[in-house]
Amino acid sequence: MANILPKSFYDRRTIDVATDLLGKFLCRKIGRNTYKGRIVEVEAYLGAKDLACHTSKGKTPRNEVMFGPPGHAYVYFIYGMYHCFNVVTEKEGNPCAILIRALEPIDEIRKFRNCDTRLISKFPGFPISDPSTTCGNNENKSSKNLHGKSIYNMLNGPAKLCRELMIDRKLNGWDLTSGKQLWIEKGETIRSGRIKKSKRIGVDYAGNWKDRLLRFYIKNNEYISKE
DNA sequence: GGTATGATGGGC
DNA sequence: CCCATCATACCC
Numbered sequence: 001m002a003n004i005l006p007k008s009f010y011d012r013r014t015i016d017v018a019t020d021l022l023g024k025f026l027c028r029k030i031g032r033n034t035y036k037g038r039i040v041e042v043e044a045y046l047g048a049k050d051l052a053c054h055t056s057k058g059k060t061p062r063n064e065v066m067f068g069p070p071g072h073a074y075v076y077f078i079y080g081m082y083h084c085f086n087v088v089t090e091k092e093g094n095p096c097a098i099l100i101r102a103l104e105p106i107d108e109i110r111k112f113r114n115c116d117t118r119l120i121s122k123f124p125g126f127p128i129s130d131p132s133t134t135c136g137n138n139e140n141k142s143s144k145n146l147h148g149k150s151i152y153n154m155l156n157g158p159a160k161l162c163r164e165l166m167i168d169r170k171l172n173g174w175d176l177t178s179g180k181q182l183w184i185e186k187g188e189t190i191r192s193g194r195i196k197k198s199k200r201i202g203v204d205y206a207g208n209w210k211d212r213l214l215r216f217y218i219k220n221n222e223y224i225s226k227e
Numbered sequence: 228g229g230t231a232t233g234a235t236g237g238g239c
Numbered sequence: 240c241c242c243a244t245c246a247t248a249c250c251c
Contacts, residue, residue: 043243052243062238080235082244099243159244202243227228 003185007177010070014089014096018044019195019216021087023188026103028165029181035165037103037155038187041217041224043200045086047096052206055095065173066095073174073182075167082159083168087176087184101201101215103155104223157225194219201226 005024010017025036045053047066054063054076065074066088074086074097086097155161162168167182176183197213204210217224 045243054243057239060239076243077237078242079244080237080242082235084243086243101243157244200243205242 004177004179005071005184005186007069007071010087010089010176011091012089014044014046014098015214017087017089018042018098018214019192020189021098021100021184022190022195022216022218025106025185025187026100026161026165027183027185028167030166036106036185037161037165038106039100039102039184040104040221041100041102041156041215043099043101044214044216045097045099046214047090047094050096050206051209052200052203053096059095063095066097068092068173071175071177073167073171073176075162075169075172075174077169078159083162084158085162085167085171099158100161101158102217102223102225103161104221105151105155152222156223190218 009020021039021042024039026039027034027036029035045055047053048055048058050056054060055066059067062076063074065072066086068088069092070087070089072088074088075083076086077083084099086099088095088097090096153160154164171182174182195216196219198215198217199211199213200215
């Protein structure tokens, strides 16, 4: 597939990769089907010197993927119940990554959420496929399925998008350029005027790094985790 | 919008 | 003990 982002995309300065990831498509293949979400919010983690980055305390079994080559997935388990998905950037040995914080669901994923019940029997517990949802072409911001979930509230957080797309530690280290199971495709390039910056979320422990503006999101997008 | 709290368990 | 989260409660 020609649209898969190549290794060279990730082998650059982390902040540049982070802003360039906005507007690209995260793709997850499960069974015969592929589900895609548009990346709308990310955070950059700048390696050993960055006190908010897991690698600031050195190499451990958990974070060793970040020390490897760019273009691989760094997936970690947090708070006893959640996973977060990152892409590794920069040259091998410079342990940086970008946390994917929110996705905008696009047509396939919406259709699946609403209509496709075949996968449910194959993957019991797959959260995005809720048999109680109705087939909805008239969704609005307050539309909810029978479990009270809105399409606006399913992919707007790093742990929520992992839950919905069944991303867990089995995909830690996955080569995102292989075009199987999990990859990222070209989309639009978001001009800097459409990108907002803020402090990263949940890193108040990170000393003089906690206030750095390393969170990037698409201005006015409806699927952001937090304003 | 903000703050506070419990859930829940791997990592160091 | 800590934690790159989430859902819920409440606005002290």
